[in-house]
Amino acid sequence: MILNNQIFAAPMAGISDLPFRTVIRDFAPNVPVVTEMISCHSIVAGHKNCLRNFENYGAQGNVGTQIFGAVPDLMADAARILADAGASWIDINMGCPVPKVATRAGAGAYLMRDHALAGRIIGAVVRAVKIPVSVKTRLGWDDDNMDWADLVHVAADNGASWVTLHGRTRAAGYAGAAVHPKIENMPIPIIANGDIKSRTDVENMLAAGYSGAMIGRAMLGRPWIFGEILDDACAPTNIGRVASRHLDLMIEYYGARTAVPMFRKHLAWYSAGRPNSAEFRIKINGMMDADEIRNEILQFWGCA
Ligand SMILES: Cc1cc2nc3c(=O)[nH]c(=O)nc-3n(C[C@H](O)[C@H](O)[C@H](O)COP(=O)(O)O)c2cc1C
The missing domain is CATH 1.10.1200 (Non-ribosomal Peptide Synthetase Peptidyl Carrier Protein; Chain A)
Structure with missing residues (x-):
């Protein structure tokens, strides 16, 4: 049997807004959902559109909010604001390959290249809030630097509660099939992400040692997928x-x-x-x- 806390709705910029999360909730009221990534700068500066993104988290049940940034103190301040707004947990983006985030801002996937900074960010966020903190990352920067397991240890050492692992490198972007390494002897739970489309896929991830699975593109046009994975009878009639x-x-x-x-x-x-x-x-x-x-x-x- 697959449990609510074993399937997550992925954070997706331009998609995982309040309306979309609400439609997911219609079919699976308790699965954890994550907001689109929000820049720590925008949160701390209180940009109007950004603030709207995290109104009323308390009323939305189990909602994680994803932040990105490269400055530990600002990330901590942003996390505090989101925790006060009712977020259930804070997810730190360490996988976004978009140049604006990963290179110019020194955030997202860039943090796979600077584990020391990644550790300082995670530690600062963990100390700032009482809710769990997770990290979402990839296998590594490119095929020659598949050091995700090291980053998992950095995350664990700095107090993160779990890591979501997208089974591609930064260099692969979203292309090619995701690869899901077997999970053994990891210090914290690992959630699988990448090409998960069905209950069988989720079961395969659990069998490979993952603690759960996160679904991204397979939920587009099919937000009831979480309900179906939990209970076949959940597909909409129309x-x-x-x-x-x-x-x-x-x-x-x-x-x-x-x-x-x-x-x-x-x-x-x-x-x-x-x-x-x-x-x-x-x-x-x-x-x-x-x-x-x-x-x-x-x-x-x-x-x-
Ligand atoms: C349009 C789009 C927007 C995305 N936005 C985010 C984001 O804001 N934060 C994040 O961590 N990942 C983001 N991702 C990556 C997804 O969360 C997920 O890791 C990726 O799509 C692989 O999972 P999938 O094969 O189930 O789609 C995005 C992906 C797409 C296609």
């Missing part, structure tokens, strides 16, 4: 109703002008692979009115 609820939640959160263009990518994922989905997407892409889009959704899935 995807159109899920999509239109998702649209409504986004409108409530962002307002229609912002929500409609942002929602199009979700609709492309919800409709992918269905008959006439290309025509459907073209039609929706030409629409700005939320009521019109909602009607099209309900018609496309035959629930008008």
Whole structure:
């Protein structure tokens, strides 16, 4: 049997916002979900859009918030703000390969190259909050530097509670199949991430020594996947109703002008692979009115 705390919804920039997390919750009320990564600078400076991202964590159940940055004191301050806002745990991004984060900012995946700084950041965040602190990282910088196990020890020595391991290097980005090394003699639990798409995949990770699995792209257009993994009976009877609820939640959160263009990518994922989905997407892409889009959704899935 797979338990709630063995499957996590991945942090995904531009995706894991409050509306998306709410749709996941409709099908799996207790699985841990993680916010999109937030810069420690933005949190501490109190940027308006950033602050909105972490309102009301307390009311959202088990929500981890992911932060990125390269300055230990600022990371600690950001973590304190998020803990006060009700986050269940703080996740530190040590895997993002985007140049803006990983090279210029010296954060994200860059920290795989500087374990001393990684340790100082983890230690500062752990000392700043009473909630658990985790680290999300990759196998290593590139094929010649697959030193994830060393970073796990650094994380453990500095008080992190677990590490999520994306089974690719920074150099691989998101390409190629993820590789999941067997987990043996690690000082803290390791959560597997990368290409996990089904209950069997989760079971295989548990058998390989992981304490759980985190699902990223397989939840796009399929936010009920967590419910299905916990309980087969959980699949929705009509995807159109899920999509239109998702649209409504986004409108409530962002307002229609912002929500409609942002929602199009979700609709492309919800409709992918269905008959006439290309025509459907073209039609929706030409629409700005939320009521019109909602009607099209309900018609496309035959629930008008
Ligand atoms: C569009 C997109 C946005 C992402 N944003 C984040 C992020 O904010 N923080 C993070 O740690 N990883 C981020 N990731 C990486 C995912 O969390 C995950 O590690 C990766 O997609 C591999 O898992 P998967 O094969 O299940 O998708 C992102 C990935 C994608 C494709």
